[in-house]
Amino acid sequence: MNALQIKTFLWKNGLTISSIARDIELEYDATFDSLRTMLTDMFYYGRFNEKLAALVEAKYGLKIDRPVRPQSVRDAVRQAA
Numbered sequence: 001m002n003a004l005q006i007k008t009f010l011w012k013n014g015l016t017i018s019s020i021a022r023d024i025e026l027e028y029d030a031t032f033d034s035l036r037t038m039l040t041d042m043f044y045y046g047r048f049n050e051k052l053a054a055l056v057e058a059k060y061g062l063k064i065d066r067p068v069r070p071q072s073v074r075d076a077v078r079q080a081a
Contacts, residue, residue: 001063004080006043009062017043024055 001009010016021035028035028051039056041047046067053064 001065002080003044004077006062006064007077013060015060020056020060024059028052028055 017036017039018032021032021039025032025035030038035052038047038049038052042049042052042064048064048066053066057063
């Protein structure tokens with residue numbers, strides 16, 4: 001999924017990045033703030049993390065596309081729209 005699809009998925013399922021970070025905090029062995037930052041970077045800025053992406057996909061069914069190169073949120077949403 002691209003940035004716009006991820007934002008739509010989160011909204012439709014009543015999820016937030018913070019709620020996902022709280023749910024996987026113990027499974028990923030990182031702090032809440034670190035997870036929230038990593039999820040935001042992965043969802044919207046294209047900084048892919050394989051282990052985190054696999055965990056999010058297994059738990060929520062949210063498949064994150066590995067970008068060719070990192071990009072800004074503005075560019076990602078503009079390209080997706």
